[in-house]
Amino acid sequence: MKLELRTITKRFGSVTANDRIDLVVEPGEIHALLGENGAGKSTLMNILYGLHRPDEGQILIDDAPVSFGGPGDAKAAGIGMVHQHFMLVPVFTVTENVMLGHEPTKGLAFLDRRRARRRVTEISHRFGLEVPPDAVVADLSVGVRQRVEILKALSHDARLLVLDEPTAVLSPQETEQLINVIRTLRDAGTSIVFISHKLREVCRIADRITVIRRGAVVGTADPSASEGELASMMVGRPVRLTVDKVPAEPGEVVLDVRGLSLVGDDGVVLVDDLTFSVRGGEIFAIAGVQGNGQTEVTEALVGLVKPTTGSISVAGRDLGPLSTGEILDLGVGYVPEDRLRDGLVGDFSVAENLVLDLYDKPPFARSGALDLARIEADATARVREFDIRPPETTRAAGTLSGGNQQKIVLARELSRPLKLLIIAQPTRGLDVGSMEFVHRRIVAERDRGTAVVLVSTELDEVLGLADRMVVMYRGRIAGEVPAGAPAERIGLLMAGSAPDDQAAVPPGDVASAGVR
Amino acid sequence: MSGRTGPGRRVLDALVRADSVVMTSLSLLCALAVGAVLIVLADQPTRTAMGYFLSSPGDTFTLGWHAVWSGYAALFEGAVFNPGNSGMAVFEPLSNTLLNATPLILGGLAVGTAFRAGLFNIGVQGQLIMGAICAGYVGFAFRLPPVVGLLAALLAGVAGGAVWGGIAGWLRARTGAHEVISTIMMNYLALYLLSYLLGVPGFQAPGSNQAISREVSDTARLPQILGPDLRLHAGLVIAILAAVACWWLLSRSTLGFSLRTIGANPSAARTAGMNVERGYVTVMLISGGLAGLVGCSQVLGTNHALTGDIDAGLGFQAITVALLGRASAGGAVLAGLLFGAFGAGDVVMVANTGVPADVVSVIEAVVVLFIAAPALIRSIFRLPESRGGAAGVGQFAKGWNG
Structure with missing residues (x-):
């Protein structure tokens, strides 16, 4: 399907969210939409999905003007959406979720599950979207849930698929699989609009890139464009993608973690016998795919959860009997990974x-x-x-x-004044400009002699900031990697396969390596 | 997650969102309009006129207008000013309004303060009963000198309510038992404890076989502040002081800051090093104490003796007042005054015009209903959205990383 947006303009009061935007998505093209938060991507996509009416301009599908009164019209016209936050019913099976809204029936009111199931299997085979049709969604991993979302859109015969920040929640491996799926879809003739802020990904996957800034198209680019060029287009000024920092000058040991284990309420071991120490003036990174125990480690460091076994001390003081408030008072700064839930009060x-x-x-x-x-x-x-x-x-x-x-x-x-800064996913959901700022502040804090524990799932971030790093996998340290190790090696550790070369120190030696 | 989406949290959200003054006034206007319709429908002459509406439509409108006008005029006369009165009686409607408002203000503060910490205290009924039992007991069992007697009774009342509320807070903090359930159950406990006590010798009025307690001694009574002919007592002063204290607590104190944080986002409060559990217990002690003051006002000021219906629906009206007052101290005072006026005017309206008393109850309910559904008011008066698109669209747009 060919999609054309012509001089789309949308104003909210005095604010022009979209200013004469032109966008052409050719049939069978992966078109990336790149822009900072608040650049107007969301408004544009809401217009395309019939949620907003444009003040000016028109939408053309296969060169014929269309007008959408609501998402129903957009769906009927063959536009499918995969939202960043999945819209699935967790207690329903994959089949039930896919057929939701257009359930096949037999007789008067009986659901024809068999037919629905057949359709799910058929579409999933056609596009290489492997999903277990009878599994309950709540039991599936994030990557598989996303495939269910895509499947849902395809089952409505979508010929143009919009993916909103689809890789934000995926591991590097799941991202690879998603990219394969997207390419299969493109080869089958589906047009794809891919919204992302991850430059590297966009360059890899897109056939064409449109950059939006402050509600207007600032240009289109080829995937061969350099990341730096794209970033400066997006932000409107030259951006440094690498973090400037001098070599660390580690001081005294500030944080000392010995044999830390955490067992969840359901008896699952979340963190398994972790030992490491961090000195003042160095950035210690914990890399890993989301959900391998990093969140729990940071929560234990500030006393939000109590260790099942093991000990944590900050500047020689055992944290065991201290409350979160008392730990923060020791000079511990904490930037939680979910800032809206744990870091801020939205109404304040x-x-x-x-x-x-x-x-x-x-x-x-x-x-x-x-x-x-x-x-x-x-x-x-x-x-x-x-x-x-x-x-x-x-x-x-x-x-x-x-x-x-x-x-x-x-x-x-x-x-x-801090002795220890614990910072988790510091740039999640941030645009390039803010990212640069946050990274600079973290390095500045390190240079003041603060010990920094950085938890991140973003490889680039870990590689750019860390003075030392470990990879966590299933609650254990899968290995310590020296700064400057190739990204592929870390990626493998994150996926749980220990590489054979010496880049990774076996878990048992981490303690000694940590103390140096 | 459950803590963030509990009923207390959701109600709080709804309260904070709407632009209070305009929305409240419009809701009140709408409620009065609904009340007017009911008055017309309940009025016999108007209904008769409707029978021949087609032949003489003017009659229906004249009679209907008359019914509404005289009904609301009587409401005003009963609550604010009656031109027919003279001397001190001029102040009688206002005295009645303020007398009614006193327990409503205190109750509204009790519910509202708990709201701000994210707890839905349905237990004002039980807490005020416990407060009344304790205050009343101290008031009639000990013969204390003036001032001391009153202070002792007040203290006992506050303590009784605070303990009853604190138990619910402690259960929530310690075991996660939801305060809505536990406070409802504790309402029953208090209610049946009271009816038991009213049959116990020494508590029950001597020589009476009715369920009424002994009378509170003179020294423990709240003095009448507008002279012996008007019933208004010093409970109003306590209510105003309590409102000022609540305002200071919530907007100016460190304790209030942590309570508000806990109410708005318990996860963030915990992450910032606040003790959420202690906050729950603290705010339920405060809320229960305020509810205890309601009991004090009733048993030391208004009635001077305990009966089985000392609560008189105040516990639940307090929730309405807190909702109307949007969980703020000033709002509780204004909403308490409004409902107090309704209560005072109600009596006169029924006596003078034959409009059923239920109309006022309906108006009270409809005001809160409109307040709880700001979208309805906005569409009636074609007001713009307070922010962003319509709720549904806003929700949707969130998926689009923006």
Whole structure:
């Protein structure tokens, strides 16, 4: 299917979200849409899916103008969407989820499960989308759930598929599989719109790239364009993709973890006998695919979960009996991976969020009363220092973009003297510009002599920032990798296969390697 | 996750979203309009006129208008000012309004404060009964000097309510037992404890075979503040002071900050080093204590003796007041005054015009219903959305990384 958007303009009040956007997606083309958060990609796709009406411009499908009153019309016209957050019913089986909304029936009202199942199997074979048709969605991994979403769209006879940040939740291996699926679909004649902020991926998979900035198309590019070129197109200024840093000057051991194990409520071992130490002035990275125990480790480090066995000490002080509040007071900064759930209160103002763990300490509080003037003054200073936009301290934090929300959390955690900074997925969902900023601040904190524990699933980030790194797999350290090791080797460790060469230190030796 | 989407959290969300003053006024207007329709339908002459509507439509409108006008006029006369009164009686409607408002303000503060910490305290009924039992007992069992007697009774009342609320908070913190369930159950416990006590010698009024307690001694009573002819008592002063205290607690104190954080996002509160469990217990102690003050106001000020219906529906009206007042201290005062006025005017309206008392209950219910459904008010008055697109679209757009 050929899709053409002509001079699409959409205004919300005084804000022009889309400014005369032209976009042509040829049949059987993978067209990547690249742009920072808030650039107008979402508005454009909502227009395409019939959720918004454009103020000007028109949509053409196979050169015929169309007009969508709602998502139903868009679906009927052959447009399928795979959202970043999956829209599946977890307790239903794959088949049930796929047939939801257009259930085949027999007789008056009986579901024809057999026919539905046959259709699921047929489509999944045709496009190489292997899914277990009778499995309950809740039991499936994220990658397979995504395939179910794609299958759902294809079962509506979608001839144009829009994928929104599809790799954000996938492991490198799952991403590979997804790329294969997308190529198969393209070869079968389906047009693909691929929304992403990961430059490397976009360059690998796209046939053509359209870059959007501030609601307008700033240009189209070939996949042969360099990542740097694309990044500067996206941001509107030259961007450094590599992190500038001098070699680490490690000091005293700040964090010492010995034999840390965590067992979940259901008896599953989440973290298995972890031993490592981190010195002041170095960045220690824990790489790994989401869900291999890294989250639990960070939570244990700040006392949100208590270790089943093992000990953790910060600057020689055992954390065992301490509460989270007391641990933070020792000089531990914590940037949680899910900032909207754990790092911020969306309904609170920026100023309130900036004192979320300092509100009861001087100078913000005196004998049980908040000093609102001091809180406000501090917020104004932080907003300026960290360039939080829009620069309004009274605005609800939940209305800011992801990058600015992350800046609030960082500004708060870095605003007091730290011995140890624990930072998880620092750039998840951030655009290139914010990413650069966050990385610079992390390195700056290291250079002040703070020990930094970085947990990330992004290989590039780990490679760029880490002074030392380990890979976690199924709750264990699969190996320690020296800085500068090739990405492929780390990728293999993340997938659980230990490579044969010496790049990886066997788990037993990590402790000694860690102390150096 | 369950903590974030519990009923308390959802109600809180709904309250925070709407632009309060405009939406509340419009909701009130709509509720009065609904009430007017009911008055017209309940009015016998108007109904008769409807029978011959086609031959003389004017009659229906004249009579209907008359019924509504006289009904709402009587409501106003009963609640605010009656031109027919003279002398101190001029203040009688206002005194009645404020007398009714006193327990509603305190109850609204109790529910609202718990809301802010993300807890839905349905147990004001039980807590005020426990407060009334304790305050009443101290009030009639000990013969204490003036002032001391009153203070002791008040303290006992606050303690009784606080303990009853605190138990629910502790259960939530310790075992995860949902406060909606536990407070409802504790309402029954308090209710039946009261009816048991009202039959126990020493508690029951001597020489009476009715379910009524002994009378609170003079020294433990809340003094009447507008002279002996008007029933308004110092409970109102306590209610206003409590409202100021709640306002300070929630918006100016460190404790209030942590309670609000816990209410808005318990995960973030925990991550920021706050003790969520302790917060739950603390806010339920505070909420229960405020509910205990409702009991004090009733047994030390309004009635002077305990009966089986000391609650008189106040426990649940408190929830309505808190909703209308959007869980804020000032809102609780205004909503308490409004419902207090409805309560005072209601009596006069029924007596003077024959409009059924239920109309006022319906109006109260409809106000809250409209407040709970801001989208409805927005569409009636064609107001713009407060932010973003329609709720459904906004939800959808989230999937698009924006």
